[in-house]
Amino acid sequence: MESKKTTIIDIAKQLNVSKSTVSRALSDHHSIGLRTKMRVQQLAKELNYEPDQTAIFFKQRKTYLIGVILPTLSNTFFASIVSGIEDVGYNKNYTLLLGQSRDEEDREKKIVETMKDHRVDGILISMAKSTYNYEHFEMLKKNNIPTVFFDRIPQMQDIHFIASKLESGMLEAVNLLVKRGNKLIALINGPEKMPACKERYEAYIKALKQNKIKAEEKYVVHTDITVEGNNAAMKELLDLPKRPTAVIAFNDYVAMDVIHYAKRHKVKINKDITFISFANEAICNYMDHPPLASIEQFPYQQGAKAAETLLELLEQGSDENQKNFRNILLPSQLVVKVTK
Amino acid sequence: MESKKTTIIDIAKQLNVSKSTVSRALSDHHSIGLRTKMRVQQLAKELNYEPDQTAIFFKQRKTYLIGVILPTLSNTFFASIVSGIEDVGYNKNYTLLLGQSRDEEDREKKIVETMKDHRVDGILISMAKSTYNYEHFEMLKKNNIPTVFFDRIPQMQDIHFIASKLESGMLEAVNLLVKRGNKLIALINGPEKMPACKERYEAYIKALKQNKIKAEEKYVVHTDITVEGNNAAMKELLDLPKRPTAVIAFNDYVAMDVIHYAKRHKVKINKDITFISFANEAICNYMDHPPLASIEQFPYQQGAKAAETLLELLEQGSDENQKNFRNILLPSQLVVKVTK
DNA sequence: CTGTTAGCGCCTTCAC
DNA sequence: GTGAAGGCGCTAACAG
Numbered sequence: 269m270e271s272k273k274t275t276i277i278d279i280a281k282q283l284n285v286s287k288s289t290v291s292r293a294l295s296d297h298h299s300i301g302l303r304t305k306m307r308v309q310q311l312a313k314e315l316n317y318e319p320d321q322t323a324i325f326f327k328q329r330k331t332y333l334i335g336v337i338l339p340t341l342s343n344t345f346f347a348s349i350v351s352g353i354e355d356v357g358y359n360k361n362y363t364l365l366l367g368q369s370r371d372e373e374d375r376e377k378k379i380v381e382t383m384k385d386h387r388v389d390g391i392l393i394s395m396a397k398s399t400y401n402y403e404h405f406e407m408l409k410k411n412n413i414p415t416v417f418f419d420r421i422p423q424m425q426d427i428h429f430i431a432s433k434l435e436s437g438m439l440e441a442v443n444l445l446v447k448r449g450n451k452l453i454a455l456i457n458g459p460e461k462m463p464a465c466k467e468r469y470e471a472y473i474k475a476l477k478q479n480k481i482k483a484e485e486k487y488v489v490h491t492d493i494t495v496e497g498n499n500a501a502m503k504e505l506l507d508l509p510k511r512p513t514a515v516i517a518f519n520d521y522v523a524m525d526v527i528h529y530a531k532r533h534k535v536k537i538n539k540d541i542t543f544i545s546f547a548n549e550a551i552c553n554y555m556d557h558p559p560l561a562s563i564e565q566f567p568y569q570q571g572a573k574a575a576e577t578l579l580e581l582l583e584q585g586s587d588e589n590q591k592n593f594r595n596i597l598l599p600s601q602l603v604v605k606v607t608k
Numbered sequence: 609m610e611s612k613k614t615t616i617i618d619i620a621k622q623l624n625v626s627k628s629t630v631s632r633a634l635s636d637h638h639s640i641g642l643r644t645k646m647r648v649q650q651l652a653k654e655l656n657y658e659p660d661q662t663a664i665f666f667k668q669r670k671t672y673l674i675g676v677i678l679p680t681l682s683n684t685f686f687a688s689i690v691s692g693i694e695d696v697g698y699n700k701n702y703t704l705l706l707g708q709s710r711d712e713e714d715r716e717k718k719i720v721e722t723m724k725d726h727r728v729d730g731i732l733i734s735m736a737k738s739t740y741n742y743e744h745f746e747m748l749k750k751n752n753i754p755t756v757f758f759d760r761i762p763q764m765q766d767i768h769f770i771a772s773k774l775e776s777g778m779l780e781a782v783n784l785l786v787k788r789g790n791k792l793i794a795l796i797n798g799p800e801k802m803p804a805c806k807e808r809y810e811a812y813i814k815a816l817k818q819n820k821i822k823a824e825e826k827y828v829v830h831t832d833i834t835v836e837g838n839n840a841a842m843k844e845l846l847d848l849p850k851r852p853t854a855v856i857a858f859n860d861y862v863a864m865d866v867i868h869y870a871k872r873h874k875v876k877i878n879k880d881i882t883f884i885s886f887a888n889e890a891i892c893n894y895m896d897h898p899p900l901a902s903i904e905q906f907p908y909q910q911g912a913k914a915a916e917t918l919l920e921l922l923e924q925g926s927d928e929n930q931k932n933f934r935n936i937l938l939p940s941q942l943v944v945k946v947t948k
Numbered sequence: 949c950t951g952t953t954a955g956c957g958c959c960t961t962c963a964c
Numbered sequence: 965g966t967g968a969a970g971g972c973g974c975t976a977a978c979a980g
Contacts, residue, residue, distance in 0.1 A: 273751075275957055286967045291959060301965055321725040323957035326666040327972055333705075333726075341690055347681040354708060363722055365673075366706040368694060382703055385661040386673075524894045554864045556896035615973055626951045631975060639949055663973035667956055 274315040282315075283307055294319070325387075334362045334578065335383035335391040339371045339420070343521070345547050345567045346394065349418065352571025353392060360579060362389070369396040380404040390414040390578045395422055397459055397493070414581040414589045418574040419567075421463055428581065428594040430574045434464070434546070435471040437563035437600030438516070441544045442475035444561060444602065445514045450542060454487040454512035456501045456522060465490075465518075468546075472516065487512055491522060498525035506533055517545035520552055523559045531557065538606060548603050561604040570598055614655040622655075623647055634659070665727075674702045674918065675723035675731040679711045679760070683861070685887050685907045686734065689758065692911025693732060700919060702729070709736040720744040730754040730918045735762055737799055737833070754921040754929045758914040759907075761803055768921065768934040770914045774804070774886070775811040777903035777940030778856070781884045782815035784901060784942065785854045790882060794827040794852035796841045796862060805830075805858070808886075812856065827852055831862060838865035846873055857885035860892050863899045871897065878946060888943050901944040910938055 276294070280287040285304060292300050293308035294317075311317075325331045334357055338346045354364055365388055367379035376396045381404070383391055391413060393405075402422050408415045409426075417429040445453050455472045458465040469488065476483045489504045491497035502525075505512055517523035523545035527537055535541050537557035548564040573596060581589050616630040623630070625644060632640050633648035634657075651657075665671045674697055678686045694704055705728055707719035716736045721744070723731055731753060733745075742762050748755045749766075757769040785793050795812045798805040809828065816823045829844045831837035842865075845852055857863035863885035867877055875881050877897035888904035913936060921929050 277957080287958080288960080288968080289966055291957095292966085295959090299965060304965080318724075320727070320957055322662070322666045322671065322727045323972095324959085326662045326956090327958055327960095329972080331662065336706075341681055341687040342684055344682055344684070347687060350681055350706075351708065354706075361722070363726060364706045366676075366690075366694075366704045368691065382701070384658075386703060387660065387662045528894060551891045551894070554868060554891070554895055617973080627973090628952080628975080629950055631973095632950085635975090641949060644950085660973055663956095664975080666972090667974055667976095669956080 273320070274312075274317045275320070276317075278315065279308060279311050279317060283311060329387075331387050331389055332362050333365050333386060333388040334575070335365045335367070335379075335386075335388040336393075337367045337369060337376060337379050337383070337391065338394040339396055340368050344549055344551070345519070345565070346419075348567035349394070349571035349574075352568040352573075353575040354571075356572045356575035356579065362575075362579070369399075371396040371398055373399045373401065377404045380408065384408070384411060384413060388413070389582055390416070392416050392418060392574050392578060394418050395420040397462055400461065409590070412589060414578060416574050416578045416581070416594070418570055419464070423463055426590070426593050428577060430570055430577060430594075430596045430598065431464075432565040432570060432600045433597035434467050434563070434565075434600050435474065437546070437565075437602050438468065438471035439475045439478065440602035441516060441561065441563060442472070442479055444604070445516075445542060445544065446479045446481070448542065450514040451481060452487065452510065452512040453481070453514040453516065454489070454505050456498070456505070456515060456517045456526060457488060457490050458518040458522075459492055460490055468518065491518065493518065493522060495525055498522050499529045502526040502529045506530070506535070512541065514542040514544070517543060517559070519546045520549040520559070520562055521547075523562070524552070524555065527555075527557055527559065544602075546600075548605075552605060558605050560606050561602050564601045564603045566598060566600070573598065613660070614652075614657045615660070616657075618655060619648060619651050619657060623651060669727075671727050671729055672702050673705050673726060673728040674915070675705045675707070675719075675726075675728040676733075677707045677709060677716060677719050677723070677731065678734040679736055680708050684889055684891070685859070685905070686759075688907035689734070689911035689914075692908040692913075693915040694911075696912045696915035696919065702919070709739075711736040711738055713739045713741065717744045720748065724748070724751060724753060728753070729922055730756070732756050732758060732914050732918060734758050735760040737802055740801065749930070752929060754918060756914050756918045756921070756934070758910055759804070763803055766930070766933050768917060770910055770917060770934075770936045770938065771804075772905040772910060772940045773937035774807050774903065774905075774940050775814065777886070777905075777942050778808065778811035779815045779818065780942035781856060781901065781903060782812070782819055784944070785856075785882060785884065786819045786821070788882065790854040791821060792827065792850065792852040793821070793854045793856065794829070794845050796838070796845070796855060796857045796866060797828060797830050798858040798862075799832055800830055808858070831858065833858065833862060835865055838862050839869045842866040842869045846870070846875070852881065854882040854884070857883060857899070859886045860889040860899070860902055861887075863902070864892070864895065867895075867897055867899065884942075886940075888945075892945060898945050900946050901942050904941045904943045906938060906940070913938060 276287045276290040280290045290308050293305045341347050369376035421429045473483050489501045491501040523543055538560050543559035544561045545559045546563045548562040552558040577594050616627045620627040620630045630648050633645045681687050709716035761769045813823050829841045831841040878900050883899035884901045885899045886903045888902040892898040917934050
């Protein structure tokens with residue numbers, strides 16, 4: 269049983285050459301004699317030599333680590349994003365350092381700290397829904413750590429981000445609903461402070477306007493994206509003197525909860541009330557009463573794009589990171605799930 | 609804009625002390641004068657000093673990185689496991705290096721390689737379903753990298769592992785089915801080479817025997833856990849001259865597919881055929897026709913236990929890793945989902 | 949109490 | 965073509 273790992277020094281000694289020679293031979297440096305090169309490489313194999321990456325990382329000031337911070341993996345939307353990121357990184361030898369904020373600001377901050385300590389080459393973040401203070405993001409900027417935000421973007425100036433453009437999907441959704449005869453279209457939105465919430469709201473208003481429907485505030489309700497919150501939001505709508513005939517939900521999880529709730533309250537899904545939501549999660553396909561349609565946000569592509577963007581930042585000089593801020597919006601697309 | 613990060617040397621120079629003094633002062637070493645300690649710590653703060661962990665890791669031969677390798681995050685079972693691992697690691701300052709094998713042996717191997725290169729302190733693995741060759745696991749042993757397997761365990765001697773003991777859950781399941789009058793109980797099992805598959809099979813046979821039901825081979829079918837495979841398996845059962853009155857599925861995803869399939873073929877769920885499966889995934893709760901019951905495998909706890917076990921290995925001497933192999937089986941438990 | 953010295957494993961000028 | 969020496973940032977054994 270080998271007690272220690274072999275290093276270039278071991279090889280150098282056994283071959284009576286200098287460690288520099290070994291180093292060069294191992295990396296196929298041109299100015300090394302074929303003979304010595306062979307001898308070194310051969311012995312290296314015999315001794316089961318393996319370069320100590322931590323030493324190399326240390327010296328090159330590069331870790332090949334990408335920090336990924338997101339609220340939770342239990343949401344398959346984020347799981348897909350991770351896959352997109354991983355696949356892009358995989359080909360360029362980057363590995364993912366993962367941290368779930370659990371939607372808690374403190375945790376998010378600690379994770380950011382940890383990632384900085386680990387000297388990750390860059391960071392990809394989707395913000396916790398409870399994060400209002402951005403000092404940890406500012407810190408990343410100050411430390412010149414390339415950072416790309418995705419999906420849940422902070423309202424800051426001068427940042428790189430990728431998100432999906434919900435407006436087009438929302439418009440398609442409303443158009444479809446109107447075409448099917450709906451006039452009272454409600455929106456169950458997320459926490460008011462989330463930018464994604466604001467975006468949905470504005471897209472919703474705009475889409476209504478394009479369809480010449482006047483928006484009424486009481487048809488816009490909010491949930492904190494917990495089961496209770498979702499139920500409460502649906503209750504609010506059902507309690508309205510005039511119930512909406514269609515509901516657009518913040519995402520599929522919310523939709524599943526509110527559909528569940530509505531069914532328990534004798535609502536005929538997609539007949540009495542038609543549902544449409546965001547994310548187009550696969551699990552909806554297993555439901556007997558899925559929403560009529562869902563707005564696909566292409567999480568895998570979003571993750572991939574975020575990773576690509578970060579890698580570009582890494583390739584260019586470190587000073588460039590603070591210029592030419594990438595603000596990328598990927599299109600979203602309505603997917604009709606119930607065809608009959 | 610600070611061009612370079614400050615190091616202990618910068619501090620040492622400015623204070624006219626040696627870098628060792630700075631190093632000690634920073635880590636609150638007892639043998640440092642209060643005065644100098646204060647001065648150092650103060651200046652460190654002013655200069656925005658932050659220790660370079662990569663240097664420390666490099667020197668201490670410790671990275672505080674735990675490699676986590678699993679088939680896919682899109683299965684929420686694994687996502688929960690990750691959370692369990694993360695939470696345990698979080699308190700002891702370990703961070704997760706994540707890799708998804710996508711159930712591909714080659715990928716799994718490359719990921720193992722990468723993690724070794726990154727000098728992770730230890731590794732947690734759930735095997736890809738296609739992995740038959742264990743040389744990468746042997747390599748980990750040879751390199752003395754503490755490794756704990758979870759859920760999908762290779763059939764190797766002398767390894768540490770955590771899994772859930774399916775036998776008890778399976779027995780509960782069969783008991784329940786028998787109590788409800790079922791005699792023809794089928795099993796839709798996973799890929800035959802998976803140990804977890806063998807375990808289910810044996811538990812199934814045993815449970816039938818305890819209920820004095822004789823097992824018939826044709827009521828045991830297999831799926832490769834793809835949608836097509838699941839459907840094919842269900843078709844096999846439905847095509848039987850005498851259809852089973854109950855089906856135990858490999859896991860909830862399989863159950864959802866086969867229930868979906870059965871419904872399309874006019875089977876009344878949990879009436880004509882009663883379904884029970886494994887994992888107790890939350891999404892089942894959104895189905896109109898979930899399986900009658902599901903066997904909870906406590907993934908979060910499994911992840912946590914795996915992480916705890918690994919951390920114990922890390923704390924003890926590195927030689928000890930190859931002794932006292934931990935083989936831990938956590939209990940499973942039947943959860944009845946349809947109460948009426 | 950504090951300074952000196954010697955690495956950790958590797959890469960990289962600069963000489964020969 | 966090869967060797968010697970220095971250094972990345974930090975810790976720790978050994979002196980004083």
